[in-house]
Each structure stands twice: as structure tokens, then as C-alpha cells.
Amino acid sequence: GAVVSQHPSWVICKSGTSVKIECRSLDFQATTMFWYRQFPKQSLMLMATSNEGSKATYEQGVEKDKFLINHASLTLSTLTVTSAHPEDSSFYICSARDSGRGTGELFFGEGSRLTVL
Amino acid sequence: GENVEQHPSTLSVQEGDSAVIKCTYSDSASNYFPWYKQELGKRPQLIIDIRSNVGEKKDQRIAVTLNKTAKHFSLHITETQPEDSAVYFCAASDSGYSTLTFGKGTMLLVSP
Numbered sequence: 001g002a003v004v005s006q007h008p009s010w011v012i013c014k015s016g017t018s019v020k021i022e023c024r025s026l027d028f029q030a031t032t033m034f035w036y037r038q039f040p041k042q043s044l045m046l047m048a049t050s051n052e053g054s055k056a057t058y059e060q061g062v063e064k065d066k067f068l069i070n071h072a073s074l075t076l077s078t079l080t081v082t083s084a085h086p087e088d089s090s091f092y093i094c095s096a097r098d099s100g101r102g103t104g105e106l107f108f109g110e111g112s113r114l115t116v117l
Numbered sequence: 118g119e120n121v122e123q124h125p126s127t128l129s130v131q132e133g134d135s136a137v138i139k140c141t142y143s144d145s146a147s148n149y150f151p152w153y154k155q156e157l158g159k160r161p162q163l164i165i166d167i168r169s170n171v172g173e174k175k176d177q178r179i180a181v182t183l184n185k186t187a188k189h190f191s192l193h194i195t196e197t198q199p200e201d202s203a204v205y206f207c208a209a210s211d212s213g214y215s216t217l218t219f220g221k222g223t224m225l226l227v228s229p
Contacts, residue, residue: 046216108160
């Protein structure tokens with residue numbers, strides 16, 4: 001299947017600092033990538049849709065200035081958690097579709113576990 | 118927008134038994150219904166999906182059924198094994214290139 005790689009897998013940071021998470025499609029191009037957040041024992045909640053070359057589309061309740069998304073190329077989207085606080089601690093997962101396959105399958109990255117101290 | 122309800126939230130079965138997880142959706146325009154399996158601390162992985170022009174799909178021990186009239190779809194796992202233990206998520210989308218709305222997940226525990 002198509003491969004989506006996410007980095008870093010784990011990150012621990014101090015409150016008030018910013019953290020950048022990268023999401024790459026390794027063997028296909030993705031004009032759109034999706035960022036999800038998952039709290040322990042809960043479902044995947046869509047945060048935003050990242051669009052190559054244009055602004056991301058954020059879901060209701062997600063702060064645009066808090067969660068900065070950049071989709072500068074067809075294979076890379078980044079999520080920056082700015083001025084992180086303990087309540088931002090969560091599992092962040094990106095995903096993308098391989099439009100060349102013509103299926104609806106969503107491929108997920110490995111996820112990034114953020115812990116804010 | 119789409120709303121996906123999933124039941125049960127937890128399901129415990131003995132090895133060899135069958136497991137059934139059910140989902141309902143609200144948007145009649147939805148036509149793509151995947152099921153994902155997520156092991157602890159790992160990424161969700163697609164196990165099976167179905168489109169609205171099909172009523173049932175099977176892949177070895179896994180099957181999915183879809184009732185568009187009633188707006189519900191179900192995952193059936195037969196001859197369960199301990200390695201089937203994981204969280205299963207259903208999802209719905211109005212097209213293959215739209216956002217997916219996920220159910221809340223079902224934690225399946227298969228006891229040896």
C-alpha cells in the first residue's frame with residue numbers, strides 16, 4: 001500500500017514552546033492531507049485538512065493560530081503546535097489518499113505522541 | 118455534517134467466537150464505508166471497506182454488510198483469534214475524496 005511517514009514519533013516539550021510534526025507521503029503525491037488528534041481511548045477527531053499550495057481548512061473549534069499547518073509540497077505537510085500547553089498533549093496522526101489509486105482508502109502516518117510538561 | 122454512531126464500545130469474546138460491530142450514519146449522501154483496526158499506540162490500518170453499490174463484502178474471516186435504506190453497516194469477524202484484539206473504527210464518507218467521519222471505536226478483546 002501507499003506509505004505515509006510521520007516524524008517525530010515521540011516528543012516531549014516544555015510548556016510555552018512550539019513543536020513541529022512532519023507528515024510525508026513517500027511513494028505518492030498528495031494534494032490533500034488530513035490531520036487528526038486522538039486522546040487516549042477515544043476516536044480520531046479531524047483537526048484540519050491541509051491543502052497543497054493554499055490555506056488549510058480547519059474544523060470547528062480548532063484554533064488556527066494554535067495549530068499551524070503548512071503544505072508546501074505534494075509530499076509534505078507540517079503541523080506546528082505553537083505555545084504548547086499540557087492540554088495539547090495528545091496523539092497526532094496525519095493521513096492522505098493516493099489519488100492515483102482511485103480508491104477512497106486513507107493511509108495513516110505512524111502518529112506523533114506529544115507530551116507537554 | 119455526517120454523524121457516525123458505533124456500538125458496542127467494548128466487546129469481549131472467546132477465541133473462535135464471532136464478533137459483530139455495528140455503525141449507523143446520518144448523511145444519505147455517504148457512499149464509502151471503511152473499517153480500520155488500530156492496535157495500541159499504532160496507526161489505524163484499513164481492514165475492509167464497502168461502497169454503496171454493494172450490500173456485502175467478504176475477505177477471509179472478515180465481512181462487512183451495508184443497508185443503505187436503514188443507513189447502517191456492520192463488521193463481522195468470524196473465528197476470532199487473540200491477535201484480532203484491537204480497537205476497530207467504522208467511518209463514512211460522501212465520496213472517495215472527501216473527509217472521513219469516524220465512529221467512536223470498539224475495543225475488541227479476544228480471550229484465548
